[in-house]
């Protein structure tokens with residue numbers, strides 16, 4: 001379970017998120033929509049720990065992230081979360097297989113699931129390729145395979161299908177649903193796509209006054 005408790009975040013004196021509170025149940029696949037600039041990515045960044053709130057708490061399974069030191073927070077994110085963020089590029093000097101296996105290595109798990117995940121995102125047999133040999137949409141699919149490979153309890157996705165054609169997007173969204181259901185994982189997906197949002201258990205709209213059911 002993930003609790004956002006009275007989060008506030010400003011940039012340069014301009015409030016982006018104000019007194020934002022919400023509880024996400026474990027295993028829930030939630031889409032967050034809202035107009036451009038309203039703070040959807042900011043919200044995801046706070047949950048991911050890429051940015052810190054000015055005040056308020058992000059509480060993961062009862063533990064306030066601010067109560068953890070950097071090493072403990074990193075361990076928790078690494079083991080419990082999967083990330084599909086546009087800014088999270090795959091690492092150029094690692095093969096696709098090594099990129100996808102990274103969360104397994106970091107969590108000291110067997111790396112043999114990496115090839116299965118590459119196959120699941122339509123990149124079977126490409127494990128020895130390097131990121132420079134891939135298109136933007138293929139790179140996005142590597143990022144998706146990497147986000148799912150260690151069966152995270154919570155998947156955080158920022159426009160996960162933004163670079164994909166509608167058919168591939170539908171396949172990838174199906175995979176996200178299937179993987180999260182199979183492992184009982186929750187997901188928070190920021191998207192402008194109504195087709196993507198339609199796959200979610202619940203669609204929330206972020207506005208200046210907070211998160212509410214769409």
Ligand SMILES: Nc1ncnc2c1ncn2[C@@H]1O[C@H](COP(=O)(O)OP(=O)(O)OP(=O)(O)O)[C@@H](O)[C@H]1O
Nearest residue numbers: 011012016034035036037038039040041042043192
């Ligand atoms: N690191 C930052 N420094 C300064 N301003 C920022 C930073 N990150 C976000 N902002 C500002 O915060 C506001 C919210 O940005 P955010 O990216 O969260 O919006 P969004 O709802 O995800 O938008 P979009 O749908 O266009 O991606 C924007 O006005 C943006 O300029």
